[in-house]
Amino acid sequence: MSEVMIEARNLTKRYGPQRALDSASFEVRKGEVLGFLGPNGAGKSTTMKILTCFIAPTEGTARINGHDIWEDPIGVRASIGYLPESTPLYTEMMVLEYLEFMAQMRGLKGDPARKAIKKVVEATMLGDVIGKEIRTLSKGFRQRVGIAQALVHEPPVLILDEPMSGLDPNQAIGIRDLIREIGKERTVILSTHNLAEVQVTCQRVLIIARGRIVADDTPEALSRQGGRRYVVHVDPASVEAKASLRGSKTALTSVFSGIAGIDTVREASPAADGARVFDLVASASADLRAAIFRAAVEAGLVLVELRSKGENLEQVFRELTTTAAPAAGSTGSDDENDDDEDDDEDEETK
Amino acid sequence: MQNTLTIAGRQFRSYFNGPVAYIVICIVLLLVGVFFWSPFFLMGRTTVREMFRLLSMTLAFAAPAITMGLIAEERRSGTLELLITMPLRESEVIVGKFLGAAGLLGVLLLCSIPYPMSVSTLGNLDWGPVLSGYVGLYLQGSAMIAIGLAASSFTENQLVAFFSSFFLCAIFVALGWLLPLLPPALVNVVQFISFDSHFESLGRGVIDTRDLFYFLSIAGFSLLLAFRALESRRWS
Known part of the structure; x- marks a missing residue:
């Protein structure tokens, strides 16, 4: 077994009486691509924000690349590349300028920075837009700029919140291959609500519902559960x-x-x-x-x-995310549909 | 340190990439120019004290205009999350942002130098008080920027940040005008709090450490507040 890169212990986050995350524990090893799967508001982004030290958990702790989120947040941040949800970018900057800024913030300067930027620009196919202002770019390009930014310093751990949203199928395939390639020698966590994507990209899936981890297994094993x-x-x-x-x-x-x-x-x-x-x-x-x-x-x-x-991850996802009991003390932000009837395809899987 | 300068540099450049810097500089120069030059020839004295007074007043809205977006906009657009998850301290973000805005303040003040230069061609201008006046103005402006930065880091709404810091800055400036109306017991206290009294002595060419200390402590306190506001997101 390769070394553990991310180790989360009993992570809990409360917003007032509501538990956004309830005692979540998991490990991710080197060379693994882990998919976070769950309905909107299940706690995927909260977990990622805690792992990147943007917010602190109410209880519990995590270690990333050997750095504790409480004791050494700078060490944690230095070990990660992060794509936040909805891909925030400095839209008034040009793509190249932006990547230079991000590289500089990561401590890359001069020749190494130029080489690193050249590499990620090729990997994310941004060559054509390098001189354009980010605000003029389409969603797919923006998404790739966000991914490029997370990759530029070659971090041992990558945390990507919905990396595939807004990409057309061709771009998605490109990014998926890139993530798989990176996942071979590094550690990747990505969140999504696209089930098909998880099956092809991730070696392991964590299903989160109402702040709890309800499943942690390979996509194959999980889909077998669904018959x-x-x-x-x-x-x-x-x-x-x-x-x-x-x-x-x-x-x-x-x-x-x-x-x-x-x-x-x-x-x-x-x-x-x-x-x-x-x-x-x-x-x-x-x-x-x-x-x-x-x-x-x-x-x-x-x-x-x-x-x-054969694969029936959809069914498993549905069962796990709709039958789980509401977290204790939750004020119930149940905006996801609770119908257990197996009717037409779930909107979220499209 | 390196990170702080990187952030400051980006902030400073982004002012000039957008319209903010140009608009603020133009409005300040226009207002100061009109109100300084129109009575200037009637007074018939080669002094720029009046210009400093006007600049000090216009800074009460210029500083909030410069600072309103510093953190609020990053919060709104989500880039704050990106910035905070870089391997740097929150304090580096705050100080970097402050320095970026202070850089624009410097440019703004430099742009007003043609005024005293024009005055000096009309008569004998004493450059000593002009220099110390600029030092005072820069210190006062920095304090205002720190106040604006603090306001900006509490909200994601730029307008809220603008109006709350404008209100504070205006009070600090206007307190000096109220002195004659106040009971004698309060005069000393209020005089110490108001920007005017500290700025006044600097404008006369007296660089007093008490005045420096006053502006620096306001700036320091505001930056600390901004830092706290930024940090509080972790616990919310």
Whole structure:
């Protein structure tokens, strides 16, 4: 095991009676990319602000790169690169000027500073806008300037609050590769509410809900908890052809719910080609596609499509973040929706 | 130290990248120019005492205008978080910001030098009191900037910062005018508190350590307050 770079012990932050963070403990090692996942207001940013010594925890402590946040905040800050939420920048400055300023604040001057800036500008693909004022840049560019600033001094620990927001898919892929590359030899914490992003970028996921850490595992292990999901498209003509299935919705769903291992069956809205679509959820991680196919054939249904959505992090996320009991003393800022019904895709995952 | 100067330098340059520096300098020079020169020829004396009095008054709004955004704007836009999480002390941020604004104050005062120079072409101007007057003005301006910086670090609203520090600076200046109206027991105290009395002696060419101490302690106290305000975010 490589050395522990971030060690948080019982971090608690209270704002009046409300607990923004409730006794959070975790470790991050060198060469790890850790994703913070959670609904808005769950405590992701609070944790990051504590780790960067911007705010102090009400209780608990943390060590970063061997520096204690209470005893040596300057040492902590020297060890990190930080991208705060919503990417604040000195918008009146030019990109190059800004990066020079940030490098200088990090103690880089002259030739090493120039080299470091050249390197991050290449890594974050900022070459074309280097001479432009930041206020004229699009959100994607600003985001990358923010990331470049966090990287310029090659910190052993990177803390990125929503690094992918505002990036188009191509840019996101570029930044994701960059983060993974950095994560190989350094330590990265990033927060997001994009589940797909966590799965491809992070080796470990911490799910935070209402200030508590409700899960700490690899994305694979977490998605296995949610079982498997299958999407089945049925040719409507084959349904019409069977008198026993034609009128009755329950008869149709029972074709699939009868399969051993399938827990719930729900009919979704029809596909564009008119096919009837069913969502099947299985708690077991075994592949049931063959069984589904056989069941359909036995019932005389024609399948036009059968897909397995092996990873089901979304489901796990939903369960963990909506069923967790409210933190004690919380005045309840429950603006996230509490419906446990497994209806259409969560807005947050888009 | 290095960090302090980096912050001061950025602040100073950002004044001139935007309109703030130019607007403040223009307004101050215009106001002082109009009110200084129009009665100047009627008085028929080659002195710039009146100019210093006017500058001291205009600084009561110029200093808050310079300082209102120092911390408030960083707080509002979130860059404060960036700045604070750099490997530097809060005190370095405060002192750096102060020095940046004090730099602009210096430029502002330099821009008024053509006035005494013009006066000196009209007659025999005694440069001693002019020099000490500038020293006094710079000290008073620095105290005002420190007050403005403190106001700016308590809020994220620039207007709140401007008006609260303008109010304070104006009181410090105007207290001197109230002296004749006050009961004798209070006169000494109020005279000591007001900017005017300290600035007056410097304007006459007397550099008294009590006056220096007065302005420096106001500046020091305000900077400490600003530092505390910045630090308090950790515990909120």
